[in-house]
Amino acid sequence: MMLKRRSFLTYFSLGWLTACFPVVLAACAPKASIQSTATIDDKGATKPVSKITADGFTVVGSVAELEKAGYIQTKEVAVSKDPTNPKQLLAVSSKCTHKGCDVKWMAGEKKYECPCHSSEFAADGKVLKGPAKTNLTTYSAKVVGTQILVKI
Numbered sequence: 001m002m003l004k005r006r007s008f009l010t011y012f013s014l015g016w017l018t019a020c021f022p023v024v025l026a027a028c029a030p031k032a033s034i035q036s037t038a039t040i041d042d043k044g045a046t047k048p049v050s051k052i053t054a055d056g057f058t059v060v061g062s063v064a065e066l067e068k069a070g071y072i073q074t075k076e077v078a079v080s081k082d083p084t085n086p087k088q089l090l091a092v093s094s095k096c097t098h099k100g101c102d103v104k105w106m107a108g109e110k111k112y113e114c115p116c117h118s119s120e121f122a123a124d125g126k127v128l129k130g131p132a133k134t135n136l137t138t139y140s141a142k143v144v145g146t147q148i149l150v151k152i
Contacts, residue, residue: 057142057149066148071105077150078103079141080123083110091141091150092125098132112136 051059060079061072071080073094082088092112096103101116111128112121120129125136140151 055151057140057144057151059147060150061148063143063146063148070107072148073102073105076152077139078105078112079148079150080105080110083123089141089143089148090123090125091139092121092123092136093139095136096121096132097127097134097136098130103136 060074060077066072066079066081071078073079076094077091078094079089079091082090094102096114096116096119098114098117098119101114103112103114103119103121105111106113110123112123112125113119114121114132117131118129119127119132121132121136122128125138127133127135142149
């Protein structure tokens with residue numbers, strides 16, 4: 001039995017729609033909300049961290065990591081020791097307020113620098129040099145046991 005062209009196109013179209021149906025359903029399904037962050041190690045590799053405490057603080061790293069690298073940086077926050085009081089932690093947004101680039105901690109100068117347009121920020125997030133005009137957002141940070149937590 002030979003299929004007519006119209007019958008072939010009908011069966012082909014139905015088969016194609018049937019094959020695409022699960023993809024369409026998956027695309028229309030609501031997305032699950034996942035609260036997690038990722039830390040960036042000294043080689044630039046991202047490693048996931050996903051522990052959020054009951055009081056709203058997020059684990060961003062360990063004291064050992066902070067001691068080794070001098071800072072901890074995730075996609076949302078950067079943490080360093082206060083240059084005037086090494087027992088105090090300072091947590092600021094890791095996004096430059098000028099164009100949103102990721103700031104980098106300059107350990108020797110104890111400041112953050114934006115690689116995109118050379119804005120500079122103090123460890124506490126205050127603008128030292130433009131073009132950025134707004135300070136970095138600051139967050140509460142604390143040490144619990146061997147972990148560093150930030151309220152983002």
